[in-house]
Amino acid sequence: MKIICSKSSLLKSVSIALKAVPSKTTMPILECILMDATTNQIKFTTNDMELGIETIVEGTIEEKGKVALDAKIFYEIIRRLPDNDVTIKTDDKYAATITCEKAKFNIPGKSGEDFAYLPMIEKDEPLTISQYTLKEMIRQTIFSIAVNENNKLMTGELFEIKNNCLKIVSLDGHRISIRKMPLKKDYSDRKVVVPGKTLSEVSKILSGEVDDQVSIYFTKNHILFEFDQTMVVSRLIEGEYFRIDQMLSSDYETKLKINKKEFLDCIDRATLLVREVDKKPIIINITDDDMELRIDSAMGSMNEEIDIEKEGKDIMIGFNPKFLIDALRVIDDETVTIYLVNPKAPCFIRDDEENYTYLILPVNINQNQAR
Amino acid sequence: MKIICSKSSLLKSVSIALKAVPSKTTMPILECILMDATTNQIKFTTNDMELGIETIVEGTIEEKGKVALDAKIFYEIIRRLPDNDVTIKTDDKYAATITCEKAKFNIPGKSGEDFAYLPMIEKDEPLTISQYTLKEMIRQTIFSIAVNENNKLMTGELFEIKNNCLKIVSLDGHRISIRKMPLKKDYSDRKVVVPGKTLSEVSKILSGEVDDQVSIYFTKNHILFEFDQTMVVSRLIEGEYFRIDQMLSSDYETKLKINKKEFLDCIDRATLLVREVDKKPIIINITDDDMELRIDSAMGSMNEEIDIEKEGKDIMIGFNPKFLIDALRVIDDETVTIYLVNPKAPCFIRDDEENYTYLILPVNINQNQAR
Numbered sequence A, B: 001m002k003i004i005c006s007k008s009s010l011l012k013s014v015s016i017a018l019k020a021v022p023s024k025t026t027m028p029i030l031e032c033i034l035m036d037a038t039t040n041q042i043k044f045t046t047n048d049m050e051l052g053i054e055t056i057v058e059g060t061i062e063e064k065g066k067v068a069l070d071a072k073i074f075y076e077i078i079r080r081l082p083d084n085d086v087t088i089k090t091d092d093k094y095a096a097t098i099t100c101e102k103a104k105f106n107i108p109g110k111s112g113e114d115f116a117y118l119p120m121i122e123k124d125e126p127l128t129i130s131q132y133t134l135k136e137m138i139r140q141t142i143f144s145i146a147v148n149e150n151n152k153l154m155t156g157e158l159f160e161i162k163n164n165c166l167k168i169v170s171l172d173g174h175r176i177s178i179r180k181m182p183l184k185k186d187y188s189d190r191k192v193v194v195p196g197k198t199l200s201e202v203s204k205i206l207s208g209e210v211d212d213q214v215s216i217y218f219t220k221n222h223i224l225f226e227f228d229q230t231m232v233v234s235r236l237i238e239g240e241y242f243r244i245d246q247m248l249s250s251d252y253e254t255k256l257k258i259n260k261k262e263f264l265d266c267i268d269r270a271t272l273l274v275r276e277v278d279k280k281p282i283i284i285n286i287t288d289d290d291m292e293l294r295i296d297s298a299m300g301s302m303n304e305e306i307d308i309e310k311e312g313k314d315i316m317i318g319f320n321p322k323f324l325i326d327a328l329r330v331i332d333d334e335t336v337t338i339y340l341v342n343p344k345a346p347c348f349i350r351d352d353e354e355n356y357t358y359l360i361l362p363v364n365i366n367q368n369q370a371r
Helices: A007-020 A071-080 A131-139 A196-205 A260-271 A321-329 B007-020 B071-080 B131-139 B196-205 B260-271 B321-329
Strands: A002-006 A032-037 A042-047 A051-057 A060-063 A065-070 A085-090 A096-100 A103-107 A127-130 A156-162 A165-171 A175-182 A190-195 A213-218 A222-227 A230-235 A254-259 A282-287 A290-297 A300-307 A309-312 A315-319 A335-340 A347-350 A356-360 B002-006 B032-037 B042-047 B051-057 B060-063 B065-070 B085-090 B096-100 B103-107 B127-130 B156-162 B165-171 B175-182 B190-195 B213-218 B222-227 B230-235 B254-259 B282-287 B290-297 B300-307 B309-312 B315-319 B335-340 B347-350 B356-360
Touching (some): A007 A032, A007 A085, A071 A103, A071 B260, A103 B260, A131 A175, A156 A196, A190 A196, A260 A321, A321 A356, B007 B085, B007 B196, B032 B071, B065 B071, B131 B175, B131 B213, B190 B196, B190 B230, B254 B260, B260 B282, B321 B356
Antiparallel strands (some): A002 A060, A032 A065, A085 A096, A156 A165, A254 A335, A282 A315, A347 A356, B002 B085, B042 B051, B085 B096, B096 B103, B127 B213, B156 B190, B175 B356, B213 B222, B335 B347
């Protein structure tokens, strides 16, 4: 094989492909990037058996062939080369010579025969949305997937298409994040659970431009994201996702509107007195048109008042401050509306159109903490 | 005590003072910042017994007094406050209340009676140079102090004033870095060894502006840096510094001029094939007007040629690439001159005026590596 590509296009493609290279594996072939120039396109493929990426690189094929190279070393070499044309050539033992200007690298390679190709996905009826939208919806929900694998379904996100609306849901047992977006044309109903890891890697590769599109295809076991010169294929998580509709309620006893930035800054200040391990709740005391935030810890105490617009009853309720911060950070509105029922029932942060809903369970506060 | 300062001036002063707060200590008082408003100035002091910082904060004293507060918590609080006036008030039990707009923090404090004040330094004959110069000279030498404490003197830098020239030297047994600067007026000769930690903290606080001055005072056991509103006092390292003059030689067999950026980029590329633990040397082969760089490792091999201007003999020599990179990175010249004697003698990177000299010991290369 002999190919010539510019350093910049190589670097772009390798950076993308690197997202599906596992950091730890017992199968050395998975640490490789497969460079396939057997047809008239140069294709880079990586695959960690859950997630696979294939991306097309612009360049010239001078001699057809393919080779599997250690992905991380290859990336580091390309990254440090001068900004010029790079020639990659392999011999019959798959040793690769990478040349750029006067720099010449030799690294060993593999035939690529035992490289696991990506599964073939039948492409019918793509869901096409802007890369910006997908990237944003992932960012606005991914923080509330569960980290540990006790319940596999919680480590993924629900992608549901229903009534021509895309809904993305994540939950971890303490909170639920929901983002909805109306779709411009008719789609058949779908419901799949996509691994969180896949989504966070996909969102790193997406350009995030409003004008760039991404097409999403679903099969029984896989999801395929197709955009620019890249295809990302991932396994789905099997099983029936949680019935969240019955956890959502539109009843409330207290409704309040608050300036998001003021609220967020105030919680941020309060948390500096809390060590992660302490799990100290922040106490919110709502009286008339005033919200008092309070935290007490071994390091000291803090309190602050914020003006609010309130409908309904007074209430005192405790929260894990991190959960409030996570949700508030991904809401772009200047003012947020919060719905509360009682100190033991979840609170909802929700806009009028329900484009977003963040449910957060409160923390029990005993009489001592409440004072 | 009751003082009122702007958030910005508090933040600036606390950030400076924080540099002398030890991260680990068995003496809790050392983790504190002493706020002294007993006179008509507000002074913040920190002291880790090696290094002490005193800085004056602009603000209003409404009630005289002093208090010692946990420096890190105090810093975190100030950092997160709104950008407005901050009131700090203590009660008779030294509990501090920090108020800014509607936010109110309470943290416990100490009387500060057992706080170790900075040593009194007799200020005669200061060495006054620009903050830019001092910051640069530290940056250009600090990387070659020894990290481990086997030889205490190697963990510091020599500051020598002689013949109206300031010379700063660091060495770690494998290399020596020397920077010299002519002084504008007459100074008496001095020779002290300043702890590397002190210098790295001082250089973080220095503005780095050419027009800002720093005055340096020396006593038998201490060095004092005075600049802006801040005083940094440090113990000196006791003992006789190494006699470096006998290690420096102006004889050479090979002299070469090379483009610094090309050389640096090339070594940088080569090092990606080396794991730190491997200690693989980079092999430099100088023939006629050509320098070949070569590295061989388990990961692969690399070679590259660079044009040079040469006087004298051909030579093949091996180096720890990190040492070359460290020195080349802090040289601002476009072209550097390198002097070599033989494959077992140190190389010198030196400018004609000897404003800088970097001595680097070579690594033995066996016949096998040299090929």
